[in-house]
Amino acid sequence: MPNFIYDLITARGWSIRHLAELTDISYSGIRDYLKGFPNRLSQNRLNRVYEILELNEKGGLKANTLYTWRVTAKEDQLSALNKVLQVTIEASSKAEVDAKSKTQAETPKPTADKFRAIPFLGGGIAELPAPYWVLRHNDIYILIQWALPKTNPVKKTPGFHTNQNIVSIDSSKINPDIGLISSVIWADKMTLSTEKVCGIQLSHTQLTLLQNTDSLDALELDTINKWILVEPTDDPHWQLFKNNKIHWTWELISQKLQNRYVNPEEAANALKLK
Numbered sequence: 001m002p003n004f005i006y007d008l009i010t011a012r013g014w015s016i017r018h019l020a021e022l023t024d025i026s027y028s029g030i031r032d033y034l035k036g037f038p039n040r041l042s043q044n045r046l047n048r049v050y051e052i053l054e055l056n057e058k059g060g061l062k063a064n065t066l067y068t069w070r071v072t073a074k075e076d077q078l079s080a081l082n083k084v085l086q087v088t089i090e091a092s093s094k095a096e097v098d099a100k101s102k103t104q105a106e107t108p109k110p111t112a113d114k115f116r117a118i119p120f121l122g123g124g125i126a127e128l129p130a131p132y133w134v135l136r137h138n139d140i141y142i143l144i145q146w147a148l149p150k151t152n153p154v155k156k157t158p159g160f161h162t163n164q165n166i167v168s169i170d171s172s173k174i175n176p177d178i179g180l181i182s183s184v185i186w187a188d189k190m191t192l193s194t195e196k197v198c199g200i201q202l203s204h205t206q207l208t209l210l211q212n213t214d215s216l217d218a219l220e221l222d223t224i225n226k227w228i229l230v231e232p233t234d235d236p237h238w239q240l241f242k243n244n245k246i247h248w249t250w251e252l253i254s255q256k257l258q259n260r261y262v263n264p265e266e267a268a269n270a271l272k273l274k
Helices: 002-011 016-023 027-034 043-053 075-101 204-211 221-227 238-242 250-260 264-270
Strands: 065-072 115-121 132-137 140-147 152-157 160-164 184-186 197-201
Touching: 002 016, 002 027, 002 043, 002 075, 016 027, 016 043, 027 043, 065 075, 065 221, 075 115, 075 132, 140 221, 250 264
Parallel strands: 065 140, 115 184, 115 197
Antiparallel strands: 115 132, 132 140, 152 160
C-alpha cells in the first residue's frame, strides 16, 4: 500500500511534504512509511492519510465515489497514474473472484480489464483537445483535469520574453498520450488521435462549471453520470486545429496562457499589463 499511495500523490503532482501538511503528520513519518517502514505511522495517522486521499479502509479507491484529480501530461505522472489504475483493477478483479468463489465450487480465474476513458470536448487547444477525461472501471470514477507541462519563461532582453526548452508538438500523437497509460482504453465510439477526435461535447455551462470550480469537489457523481450518457460526437474544431486555422476565442487564449506560464503574475508581465 505505501507504493500505491506514493504513486497516487505522484500522479497528482503532490510532494510528500504537501501530503504531510494536509494530514498534519510529520514529513519524516510519511516519508519513512512510503519507503517501506510501516511502523512509522500508527493506524490512526494512516487513517488520516486515507481520509485526505479518499481511500477505503484497505487503502484503495472507493466505489461510487467521484475522484477529481489534476494530472500533468508528463511521462512520470502518467506512469504513476497507470500504476494506480493497474492496482485498482487487480483489487477489483480479486474482489469479484472472491465473491464468485463463495457461490461456485470452482474458483474462476480473474479476467483482465481496463478503465474506460471518456473524453470531454470543449475549451481545448491543439495540444490538448480534451482537457477533461472521465476514467471509469466498474463503480469507480475518476474525473481528470489534464494540464500540459509548464514551460520556463526567460527574459532575453528588456520587454521581450521567450520560452526555454520549447519542444515542438509531435504530429504523431496528441496529449495526453494514451499509449503511456496501458490500463486505459477508449470507451465505445470515443477516441483522440491526429485523424479523429470524438467524445462528449460539453455545453458552455458545463465547461464553466468545470473551469470555475477550484477543486471540482462540488461536482456530484450523479451529475457526471448524466453527462457521460450523451452520445459521443466528433470535435468540429479538430480539422481547423490540424490545419492551423484556429478560431481564437477568449477561452482558448486563456488556456494557452495558463499552459505557458506558471502563474497569472508571469503572464501579466509577459503581456506588459503592468
